[in-house]
Amino acid sequence: MSDVDDKPSEEGGFRPSRRTVLVLGAAAASTVVTIRPALAQTAGSVMTCEIPIPAPSAAGSFISDDGSVVAAGTPGAHPPLARPLKGEEAKQLLQSGIAPPGVDSRSAQAYAQYIRRLQAGMSGFTCFASLQMPR
Amino acid sequence: MAGPRFIADPPEAAKAVALDGLTALYHRPSGLTHILAPPAPQILAALAGKPGDAAEIALRIAAEFELEAEDAEAAIGARLAELEAAGLVRRA
Numbered sequence: 001m002s003d004v005d006d007k008p009s010e011e012g013g014f015r016p017s018r019r020t021v022l023v024l025g026a027a028a029a030s031t032v033v034t035i036r037p038a039l040a041q042t043a044g045s046v047m048t049c050e051i052p053i054p055a056p057s058a059a060g061s062f063i064s065d066d067g068s069v070v071a072a073g074t075p076g077a078h079p080p081l082a083r084p085l086k087g088e089e090a091k092q093l094l095q096s097g098i099a100p101p102g103v104d105s106r107s108a109q110a111y112a113q114y115i116r117r118l119q120a121g122m123s124g125f126t127c128f129a130s131l132q133m134p135r
Numbered sequence: 136m137a138g139p140r141f142i143a144d145p146p147e148a149a150k151a152v153a154l155d156g157l158t159a160l161y162h163r164p165s166g167l168t169h170i171l172a173p174p175a176p177q178i179l180a181a182l183a184g185k186p187g188d189a190a191e192i193a194l195r196i197a198a199e200f201e202l203e204a205e206d207a208e209a210a211i212g213a214r215l216a217e218l219e220a221a222g223l224v225r226r227a
Contacts, residue, residue: 022196024174024204024211031172032217 050084051124053111065106067113078107087127090115138189138208141215142227143182151176165222178214179223186227189215 025031054061054069061069062077070077085093085100092098094115099108118125150161158176160169171179174196181187181195189211196202204210218224 019199019201021203022174022177022200024202024207024214026210030217031175031214032221032223033170034221035168035170 049087049127051087051090051115051118051127052084053081053114053124055123057123063107063110063114065110065113067110067115067117069114078110081111084124085111085115090128138212139215140186140188140191140227141182141219141224142184142186143179143218143224145184146180149179160223162223167222169221169223174211175214175218175223178211178218182224 054063058069060072060080062072062074062079064070064074064077072079081100081103089100093100093108093112097105097108097112099105100111103111115124115128118128144162144164148163150163152159154170156173158171160171160176160179161167162169177196177200178192181192185195187195189208192211192215193202193207215224219226
């Protein structure tokens with residue numbers, strides 16, 4: 001096997017420059033990355049993914065009307081959601097303005113703003129991104 | 136010597152786009168998109184509709200490229216495991 005790359009060409013041992021070198025690399029190197037958009041899985045994953053409001057790293061913080069995370073107890077801001085929002089609830093909230101059970105409409109709007117402001121790397125973003133993709 | 140034999144779907148089952156040395160590959164049967172680095176696309180091409188083990192793949196690729204590897208079969212074997220996990224090749 002070791003001589004597969006040493007085949008002499010018709011000129012006798014000279015390697016024509018048109019042959020491209022292909023580095024096979026180390027056995028440990030990874031060469032395949034599969035892109036898995038959340039929606040490429042099942043619709044079920046959209047229903048069951050969760051968006052914590054706020055992210056666990058900001059647990060206890062309040063959410064202001066514009067969706068930003070503010071100190072607990074800030075007047076006019078909304079307390080954190082007791083449980084993460086399910087994907088389906090977030091979808092209804094964002095698309096139809098339907099508040100999740102037990103959430104008043106003003107708080108729901110603040111939470112919706114919070115979700116819209118989620119960025120890559122923040123807890124819940126992948127779930128949010130999957131909700132944005134067309135079915 | 137003979138390792139497991141693999142086969143890939145024929146070329147028309149996938150749409151490949153070259154991206155600055157990488158290859159974006161849309162695999163129609165699974166609907167998944169993969170980003171491949173060399174030598175994965177070359178291994179897929181060598182197996183497209185043609186079963187082969189690591190040694191045969193090395194020979195097929197060597198027909199077009201200068202292979203640079205300490206142990207071509209081991210390197211190809213590792214890539215085959217990855218490609219199998221990604222669903223791009225299967226045991227023949």
